[in-house]
Amino acid sequence: MRQEQSIGSRITNSQVWKSFFRHGYPDTERNAALIVVSNVFLHLHPVRLKRHALRVTYTFCLGGLSFFFFLVLTVTGALLMFYYVPSVNQAYQNVRDLDTTVSFGILLRNMHRYAAHAMVISVFLHMMRVFYTGSYKPPREFNWVIGVGLLTVTFLLSFTGYLLPWDQLSLWAVTVGTNIAAATPLLGQKVQYLLIGGPTIGQGALIRFYTLHVVGLPLVASVLMVVHFWRIRKDGNISAPL
Amino acid sequence: MTAGIPSARTALPPDAQKTQKLLDLVKGDRYARSEAPERDEVLVWPHLVVIEAIAAAVFLVVLTVVSIAVRSPLESLANPAQTPNPSKAPWYFLNLQELLLHMNVALAGVVLPGLALTLVATIPYLDRDPTGVGRYFPTTKGKQICIFSALYTTIVEVGLVFWDNTYWGPTQLLARTNFESLPLVDTNKATIIRSWIIPSIIILVFIGILVVTTIAAWKPTTRELIIALFTAFAVSYWVLAIIGTGFRGESQHLVWPWNLPDILKPNPPPVG
Numbered sequence: 001m002r003q004e005q006s007i008g009s010r011i012t013n014s015q016v017w018k019s020f021f022r023h024g025y026p027d028t029e030r031n032a033a034l035i036v037v038s039n040v041f042l043h044l045h046p047v048r049l050k051r052h053a054l055r056v057t058y059t060f061c062l063g064g065l066s067f068f069f070f071l072v073l074t075v076t077g078a079l080l081m082f083y084y085v086p087s088v089n090q091a092y093q094n095v096r097d098l099d100t101t102v103s104f105g106i107l108l109r110n111m112h113r114y115a116a117h118a119m120v121i122s123v124f125l126h127m128m129r130v131f132y133t134g135s136y137k138p139p140r141e142f143n144w145v146i147g148v149g150l151l152t153v154t155f156l157l158s159f160t161g162y163l164l165p166w167d168q169l170s171l172w173a174v175t176v177g178t179n180i181a182a183a184t185p186l187l188g189q190k191v192q193y194l195l196i197g198g199p200t201i202g203q204g205a206l207i208r209f210y211t212l213h214v215v216g217l218p219l220v221a222s223v224l225m226v227v228h229f230w231r232i233r234k235d236g237n238i239s240a241p242l
Numbered sequence: 243m244t245a246g247i248p249s250a251r252t253a254l255p256p257d258a259q260k261t262q263k264l265l266d267l268v269k270g271d272r273y274a275r276s277e278a279p280e281r282d283e284v285l286v287w288p289h290l291v292v293i294e295a296i297a298a299a300v301f302l303v304v305l306t307v308v309s310i311a312v313r314s315p316l317e318s319l320a321n322p323a324q325t326p327n328p329s330k331a332p333w334y335f336l337n338l339q340e341l342l343l344h345m346n347v348a349l350a351g352v353v354l355p356g357l358a359l360t361l362v363a364t365i366p367y368l369d370r371d372p373t374g375v376g377r378y379f380p381t382t383k384g385k386q387i388c389i390f391s392a393l394y395t396t397i398v399e400v401g402l403v404f405w406d407n408t409y410w411g412p413t414q415l416l417a418r419t420n421f422e423s424l425p426l427v428d429t430n431k432a433t434i435i436r437s438w439i440i441p442s443i444i445i446l447v448f449i450g451i452l453v454v455t456t457i458a459a460w461k462p463t464t465r466e467l468i469i470a471l472f473t474a475f476a477v478s479y480w481v482l483a484i485i486g487t488g489f490r491g492e493s494q495h496l497v498w499p500w501n502l503p504d505i506l507k508p509n510p511p512p513v514g
């Protein structure tokens with residue numbers, strides 16, 4: 001008697017399905033291992049880790065949350081770029097349009113702004129978590145240094161974004177910030193000119209901050225994150241008691 | 243990687259059709275490896291992936307709800323001719339802006355944060371002891387030192403901010419002191435004394451008191467001494483940011499948060 005094949009198993013046995021999902025449903029140890037090693041996103045993880053590493057009160061998910069906020073910022077930021085022109089004549093009106101006329105524009109802008117604040121907080125708290133658990137110790141010294149770099153890039157990403165609405169708040173906050181940079185011993189004036197592209201904050205500063213905010217710094221952050229995550233794996237995954 | 247390959251292979255049922263390829267051989271005995279690797283290990287799928295998915299979902303919901311409820315500020319069009327009072331940096335730099343009120347701009351905004359971040363980056367090379375990884379405060383002393391340093395830093399900084407706000411505070415005292423009358427001191431040198439040298443000495447003295455007290459009271463290891471200093475750094479970051487955000491009103495005068503000028507209040511009404 002011929003075995004009736006259900007529609008479900010016909011689909012999951014088809015060549016198309018098997019080329020997409022190269023292993024069975026991950027309810028066996030073998031498939032649970034395969035899904036992690038054969039999926040480019042999941043293979044950031046090891047196949048197994050210590051039970052200790054699962055305790056939320058150990059990590060408070062802070063590193064993962066920082067990455068999560070970065071992803072939210074990338075998506076909302078890319079959508080905001082559709083409505084935003086980095087020109088002193090248009091930027092402010094673009095942001096007002098987001099708040100008043102664009103569908104879900106205010107939601108998009110709020111999410112971007114609050115995720116940026118949240119990322120600064122979670123990155124800093126992540127550093128504190130790593131410090132207090134001694135997780136910077138050998139063999140993770142270099143990854144700690146990368147982490148300090150990521151903290152700095154997070155500050156710069158947030159700061160460059162602060163100018164973009166081109167309202168009084170952003171102009172003067174960035175003026176305070178770049179005046180501090182101008183006080184750098186020896187190089188101050190040069191540093192300030194490099195940052196704002198002129199004697200005062202104007203179109204030159206806006207386009208520099210915009211370009212750094214949407215291309216330059218996200219690229220630097222991404223490269224540092226790639227190294228950071230890679231090193232976590234290479235250094236024996238998340239730190240654990242000896 | 244080291245944990246993944248051998249344990250994935252032993253996880254296979256004996257009748258498995260496929261075999262794993264040996265990708266890499268790694269020498270054992272690293273710091274992050276426990277004596278009995280198999281017993282306390284779990285599969286990442288589903289145990290870790292579930293936690294990550296829940297955390298992402300929860301925070302996505304929270305972020306969306308907050309974004310619906312609270313409106314981002316948007317003031318009037320940028321106008322270089324009209325300086326708002328007060329002008330504030332973003333909140334995460336207000337700790338630096340707070341320091342600015344008490345010392346030279348370059349010292350507060352460039353030298354101190356640059357030095358602090360550089361020192362933080364070198365921590366793994368100062369604390370060379372590989373033990374004590376993977377737990378919060380493996381030593382009781384470390385925990386006590388952390389609490390002491392946090393309290394000390396908070397009290398000293400709040401105290402210094404209040405003190406410097408008075409007639410007898412360093413800033414006003416130094417402004418009244420006539421360094422110019424000293425031999426070999428001109429106006430420039432007097433400014434350097436007021437805004438660079440004296441503030442640096444005050445900072446070093448209070449860090450020194452922290453270090454000396456910690457050493458005297460606990461006889462700490464290098465790690466525990468670094469806990470005192472790192473805690474002072476992290477607590478300073480947050481305490482000064484909170485003072486700068488919530489307690490500095492017009493012309494950077496000290497005020498209570500509920501007396502902040504309207505332009506600094508959160509959730510402003512929409513413009514126009």
